[in-house]
Amino acid sequence: MGEHRGMSEHRYLEEMVRIFRGQEPHSRVRLGREQNTSFQTRVYTVLDRIPRGRVTNYGLIAKAIDSGPRAVGQAVGSNPYPLFVPCHRVVPVDMTVGNYSMSRAPRHSRPDVKRRLLEREGIPFQGERILPGALWTPV
């Protein structure tokens, strides 16, 4: 079986399925981040600290690393390890799921992957919005 992103293919898929189901990964996975810019690394470091069942927003991350929200969005969008680095826990300040990549699909066929991931992690929605109690502020 092949090697995939620093772990066996089998284990990688197994952990990925767990995350899709809203379960916690069995073990913390070490991922190489050599290709990232130093700015991206700073952003992903914050993402790693977002607790399960909580979300934060682009502006708060920006403040935490002394940058701007758009720059944070750009870094989040180029996350090389989605799911493992929980970019799905970052939402706009209005607490909707935001303009993540999948949101460009036609509405009737839109998979709403981000929302489903969040719901399985226990994030409470009311209509299109996440309840304010789920907001986490980076320390």
Add this chain to the structure above:
DNA sequence: CCGAAGACACATA
């Protein structure tokens, strides 16, 4: 280098 483009935020009408 310079300009344009973002998974944004905030102000103003």
Add this chain to the structure above:
DNA sequence: TATGTGTCTTCGG
């Protein structure tokens, strides 16, 4: 609701 502006990083010419 809907433009318009500010701000910061990346990428392409």
